[in-house]
Amino acid sequence: MEVLRQLRGFYRERLHFLYLSIICLAAATGVGLITPNLLRKLIDEVIVPMKFDQVPTLALTVLGVVFVKACLQFGHGFFGGRLGNFLAYRLRNACYEKLQYLSFHYYDTAKTGDLMSRLTGDLEAIRLFIGFGFAQLLNVFFMVLFGSIVMFSLNWQLTLITLITMPLLAAVAFRFESRIHPAFQEMRLALGALTTVVQENVTGVRTVKSFAREPYEVKKFSGRNDRYKDNQLEAAGLWSRYFPIMEFLACACIAILLGVGGTLVIKESMSLGELVAFFSLIWYIIGPVWGLGFHINNYTQSKASGERVLEVLNHPIDVRDKPETVELPTEGVKGHIVFDHVTFAYGNKLPAVTDLNFEAKPGSVIGFLGGTGSGKSTVIQLLMRAYDVNEGVIRLDGADIRDLGVRELRGQIAAVFQETFLFSSSIRNNISYGLKDVSMEEIIRAAKLAKAHDFIMEMPEGYDTIVGERGLGLSGGQKQRVAIARALLTNPRILVLDDATSAVDMETEHEIQSGFQEVMRDRTTLIIAHRISSLRHADLILVMDEGRVVQRGTHDELISVPGPYRDVYRIQYADYLKRQAGGEN
The missing domain is CATH 3.40.50.300 (P-loop containing nucleotide triphosphate hydrolases)
Incomplete structure (x- = not known):
């Protein structure tokens, strides 16, 4: 019940619905006990002595009992439904809100399909159990208690003999719960993996078709589907092994009742009406204990689902505001950026950025050039506080960005990735x-x-x-x-262009760059590009390799000295340089 305790905050405000649902269900159970007594009276006081004039009265009494029980069942469903839907509503909002604020570290490994499964199937399992399953599980206790009291009042010796297999039935049911819970956990994981495959395939359908990889995708889906099927079969196997045993033990109770009770009726130690009432009452005990596996099944599903939902809700947010944040100047942000000996690594990997130092003065343009994995995009992610630095400081207008509010910081930055x-x-x-x-x-x-x-x-x-x-x-x-x-x-005060013109042709890039000249005016701009044409007008260009700055300077300064920048320049402008050399000759 630890999972339910952790989820209690989401339905505490409507806890009275839970109490009302339980009360209605318990009352319906109590009212249902009147029916066996009416049967006893019908046989012993009407049919045997042939006083048939009492039949209409008994029939109206039965109708009244049924009506009251139906009203109580309606109350159980109404209050349980309100509670379950309120919980699901609160949980759904909380999960979605948490997903908005979880750090990039979480999404580096999270799978979209699995998250969708948690916000749909898992939430539905929790809703059904909290709304109805918990009250029905508790009602098992009420039915056994009320039924036993009435049976003991009729014949306590026969009650003890009849219920002799009940402890064994309960033990088998609890053994079933301990085995079925891990199976349902695996089933939820398999369903999440299956959903992920579908989501990725639909999203990347153009890539799949362009590479003619439909058979591969079908095979991959079949593999995940086989895993989910195997989990389902494993759970079905547990049901097939345990439920026949529980059914046998339940039927043994009926056999004992009919054998011993029938003997008592023949010996006139018990009336026929009492035996019929006993037969009805025994199901008040056997039914709940027999169905305990079903309720335990619902509980284990909701428990496994609750654990998966709580994984999201309890996951720490790596990048968060401090209790007291520093406010940026009210007269406006200048956009003065300083990276001071910044080092950062993703998890336990080698540093993506090592001892990075540069200054971007207000209104300046800083360019970054380097190969894949050189750390260029990491610089942008650190500036936007997608991750916090491991060492060093990043300052905006003199303030450590970790002291600023995340929303306030990102509100000053516009990025094109x-x-x-x-x-x-x-x-x-x-x-x-x-x-x-x-x-x-x-x-x-x-x-x-x-x-x-x-x-x-x-x-x-x-x-x-x-x-x-x-x-x-x-x-x-x-x-x-x-x-x-x-x-x-x-x-924005800070404009970030992360290879923003990589998908356009050279002519369009030139037109966009011309438009940028107006946009960049009075704004600090960081440009990541593979084309030197996008960087040549930058005030400072940083050439990066394996997370370190290997060259820095303006375009004219960098092409005047040997190094990676001039090598890239010669590759990209080879035709132009050849034509220029041919013209000079």
């Missing part, structure tokens, strides 16, 4: 994402600066055109230009 993400919405909404009260004129101006306005106007519905999931329906270059317009619209 190489991997562009667009939401399944209109182009207008994608450009104005996260902003309120933005005029259409401002959206168009940002789109024109990003050289996106012309192709947008060629769309069927212009800025109201709906793009597909992740921007499907637009080319890579078009998506990047929409993303650039989105960044420019925020009017």
Whole structure:
């Protein structure tokens, strides 16, 4: 019950619904005990002495009992449903909110399909148990208690003889619970893995088809599906082994009752009506104990689901605000950035950035050049506090960014990443994402600066055109230009361009760069690029290799000395240099 205790905060405000649900169910159980007594009276006081004039009264009494029991059952369902839905609503919001604030460290290993499984299937299992399963599990105790009391009042010797197999039945049921819980944990994990495969395949369907890898994907899905099937079969195997035993023990109780009770009736030590009432009452004990496995099954499923949901809710947030944050100047952020002996590593890996030092003065342009894995993008992630540095300090306008509020810091930065993400919405909404009260004129101006306005106007519905999931329906270059317009619209003090023009042609890149000259004015800009044409106007260029700065300077300074920068320049401008050399000859 530890999992339920940890989840209690999400339904504490509606705990009275739980109590009312339990009370209604317990009362319905108590009212149900009247029926066996009515049967006894019908046989012993009406049928045997043939006083049939009492039948209408008994029939009306039965109808009244059934009506009261139905009302109590309705109360149980109503209050239980309200409680379960309230819990699911609170949990769903809490999980989604937590996912928004979990650090990048978490998403480095998290799988989308598994998270979707937790927010759907796992939450549903918790809702059903808290709303109904817990009360029904507790009702097992009520039914056994009430039924035993009435049976003992009728014939305590027969009750003891009849229930002789009950302890063994209960022991088998609890043994079943201990075996089925790990099986359901594995089943949930397998379902999460299966969902992940489907999600990744649907998202990357174009890549799958372009490489003709459909058979491979089918095989991969079949493997995960086989694992889920095996888990289901393992759980079914446990049910098939334990439930026949529980059924045998339950039927043994009935056999003992009929044998011993029938003998007592023949010897006239017990009336026929009492035996019939006893037969009805025994199911008040056998039924709950027999069905204990079903309730335990629901409990174990909800327990396994609760553990998976709590993993998300209890996961620490690596990057969070300090109790007291430093506020940026009210007169405005200048955009003065300083990296002071910064070192950072992802987990236990080798440092991605080592002893990095540079200063970006307000309004300056800093360029980064280097091969894959050289640490360029890590610099941007550290500036935005996607991760906190291991050593050193990053300062914005003199303040350690770890002392600033995360939202306040990121609100000063607009980034355009190489991997562009667009939401399944209109182009207008994608450009104005996260902003309120933005005029259409401002959206168009940002789109024109990003050289996106012309192709947008060629769309069927212009800025109201709906793009597909992740921007499907637009080319890579078009998506990047929409993303650039989105960044420019925020009017940031710091602009980050992480290979932002990699998906556009040289001519479009030149046009966008021309637009950037106006945008960069009075803003601190960090540019990561593989093309030197994007960096040659930077105030400072840092050439990185394996997390270290191996060269720094302006474009003219770097091509004048041997080194990686000049090597890249000669490769990218080989044709131009050949033509220039041929002209000189």
